[in-house]
Amino acid sequence: MPTFADARSLAETLLADHLPDRWLHVQSVAREALRISALSGVDREPLIQAAVLHDIGYSPVVARVRFHPLDGARFLTARGYDARVVALVAHHSGAAIEAGMRGVEGLDPLPDEASPTRDALWYCDAVTGPQGQRLTPDERWTEIRRRYGPDDLVTAFLDRAEPELRAAVDRTTARMDAAGLERDQASVES
Ligand SMILES: [Fe+2]
Numbered sequence: 001m002p003t004f005a006d007a008r009s010l011a012e013t014l015l016a017d018h019l020p021d022r023w024l025h026v027q028s029v030a031r032e033a034l035r036i037s038a039l040s041g042v043d044r045e046p047l048i049q050a051a052v053l054h055d056i057g058y059s060p061v062v063a064r065v066r067f068h069p070l071d072g073a074r075f076l077t078a079r080g081y082d083a084r085v086v087a088l089v090a091h092h093s094g095a096a097i098e099a100g101m102r103g104v105e106g107l108d109p110l111p112d113e114a115s116p117t118r119d120a121l122w123y124c125d126a127v128t129g130p131q132g133q134r135l136t137p138d139e140r141w142t143e144i145r146r147r148y149g150p151d152d153l154v155t156a157f158l159d160r161a162e163p164e165l166r167a168a169v170d171r172t173t174a175r176m177d178a179a180g181l182e183r184d185q186a187s188v189e190s
Pocket of ligand 1: 055125
């Protein structure tokens with residue numbers, strides 16, 4: 001079974017040269033995942049592997065149907081990654097909602113575990129900007145809407161998905177508060 005070091009070097013190979021900003025983003029998502037990986041109910045290894053791998057589907061080497069959560073998940077399945085890591089990547093940050101809006105099929109056989117681990121991954125993605133900068137979730141969602149523009153499907157997706165994204169963030173920050181873990185490190189740094 002691949003380790004976190006394997007996952008990180010795979011992500012680096014796929015992203016660092018072609019998509020350097022995306023590589024900065026995923027490294028930062030992985031750092032935040034490591035920081036919160038001891039939270040109650042969170043399983044460290046699936047979280048940190050999924051964090052560093054969640055956007056590999058953007059790599060031109062990986063892209064097939066051009067829906068990055070599914071392309072990434074299928075690539076990882078073929079390389080023997082744990083089924084939980086595969087499913088976390090497939091469903092990260094509201095992917096099922098976007099798949100429905102785009103008419104992309106293929107996510108259904110993979111379960112959305114809807115667990116603290118999954119919430120933690122969604123949280124890490126929501127507090128990390130496109131070059132790895134720390135943002136609040138609201139800054140992040142504003143940035144995405146601005147980047148894609150009002151007429152893009154991504155903006156429409158975000159309008160629909162935001163309550164679920166926010167709920168995952170809120171559950172995670174509640175777990176961080178309960179553990180006495182700093183929650184605003186992010187916005188202080190940015
Ligand atoms: Fe991401």
